[in-house]
Amino acid sequence: MTQYMDVHHGMRGITEEQLRQAHTADLAIQQEEGVHFQQAWADPESGTVYCLSEAPSAEAVQRIHERTGHKADEVHAVPLSVR
């Protein structure tokens, strides 16, 4: 399993409730693609949302997002990480 960071643009004005609803919809079906969404962050001002996941492929991440109605604009494998 690799970590992925996916990015959604055009989400200007997104609220905490909308972010939570979108994330909850992803969580509800993620296991059908072997994806584990770990966290999501939103910048309502620029309309950018970042989702961090563990998944078998970028395509698996995108399939979940597509099925829940919010296709990602970018999905990047992020095999390197530091704390």
Place this chain on the structure above:
Amino acid sequence: MTQYMDVHHGMRGITEEQLRQAHTADLAIQQEEGVHFQQAWADPESGTVYCLSEAPSAEAVQRIHERTGHKADEVHAVPLSVR
């Protein structure tokens, strides 16, 4: 304190060691601006690096990155987050 996600492009081929060195350099001086870098992720293939921090402002985040020689291309406040 607000969370920030900053993004660096053009880092194609970055290694785990280079990511760690850059992050360690940031950590070494972050308190001078009241910034706390929490985690960083890299996609060596597209050359994209994401850094998550807590900070008093986007400018404070950028000042640390500039001083350590790797100015961010984007710094977004991400006041909304879900797990």
